Amino acid sequence: MGGTFGLVPTMGALHDGHASLIRRASGECDHAGVSIFVNPMQFGSGEDLEKYPRTIEDDLALLERLGVALVFTPGTDRMYPSGYQTWITVENVTAPLEGEWRPGHFRGVVTVVAKLFNAFQPDRAYFGQKDAQQAVVIRRMVKDLNFPVEIVVCPTVRESDGLALSSRNAYLDPEERKAATVLYRALVSAKNSYEKGEKDGAALRSVMQSVIESEPLAVAEYISAADPETLLELQQIVPENGALLSMAVRIGKTRLIDNLLLSP
Numbered sequence: 001m002g003g004t005f006g007l008v009p010t011m012g013a014l015h016d017g018h019a020s021l022i023r024r025a026s027g028e029c030d031h032a033g034v035s036i037f038v039n040p041m042q043f044g045s046g047e048d049l050e051k052y053p054r055t056i057e058d059d060l061a062l063l064e065r066l067g068v069a070l071v072f073t074p075g076t077d078r079m080y081p082s083g084y085q086t087w088i089t090v091e092n093v094t095a096p097l098e099g100e101w102r103p104g105h106f107r108g109v110v111t112v113v114a115k116l117f118n119a120f121q122p123d124r125a126y127f128g129q130k131d132a133q134q135a136v137v138i139r140r141m142v143k144d145l146n147f148p149v150e151i152v153v154c155p156t157v158r159e160s161d162g163l164a165l166s167s168r169n170a171y172l173d174p175e176e177r178k179a180a181t182v183l184y185r186a187l188v189s190a191k192n193s194y195e196k197g198e199k200d201g202a203a204l205r206s207v208m209q210s211v212i213e214s215e216p217l218a219v220a221e222y223i224s225a226a227d228p229e230t231l232l233e234l235q236q237i238v239p240e241n242g243a244l245l246s247m248a249v250r251i252g253k254t255r256l257i258d259n260l261l262l263s264p
Helices: 016-028 056-065 105-120 129-144 167-171 174-179 182-195 201-213
Strands: 005-010 031-036 070-072 124-128 150-154 218-226 243-251 254-262
Touching: 005 016, 005 105, 016 031, 016 124, 016 150, 031 056, 031 105, 070 105, 105 129, 124 129, 129 150, 129 243, 129 254, 167 254, 182 201, 182 218, 182 243, 182 254, 201 218, 201 243
Parallel strands: 005 031, 005 124, 031 070, 124 150
Antiparallel strands: 218 243, 243 254
């Protein structure tokens, strides 16, 4: 297969957010490929591995409509054969946020992504901004390990009411689905405060916290206003550097994440 190749790694349960990545890859590369693998090594104890949505027939039908050249759907035994014991660990940028609340998560993420890069040898790989920390971590891994692949991070795709598309949205009942818009509302409230002149990190985190607390079904795990590269919490935002506003919030039993970049 000649020409450039773009890879979109996924865990299946494909939605319009994934489709946007695939269209971007297809538009920028001569060929686009997709992996579908629910990676058990990035799920922690008590997380939703067993109930994570698996819709392989619908996924393959969507990929056919999108004209995807290659689809890789390995089993766990293929990715982690008997006796498997090799892992990749990225240090500092995996420590806060998702890393604090999901120990071991990023070890599983970067290891499987590295294996997929070895399998596909892509020129570019496409990820969504919704998983902002994941994108930072993978860029760090690629730079540190000299992978010859360009990481392309694409904008978050949202419903009309602002809810970021996610495979886990399928867990929400109608009342929870309505409540879930609180994440985006909190982010937008902080962004509006920033654009009106508020540059204090603690004040912006407080704005987001107040909005989350206004929704009875929402419980925040973390709320962050951090440096977009180091992911360290900011005391004061320097406009030339920008910031990453992010959060993880439980709506009922469903854990959702979202973020907005405050651009330099």
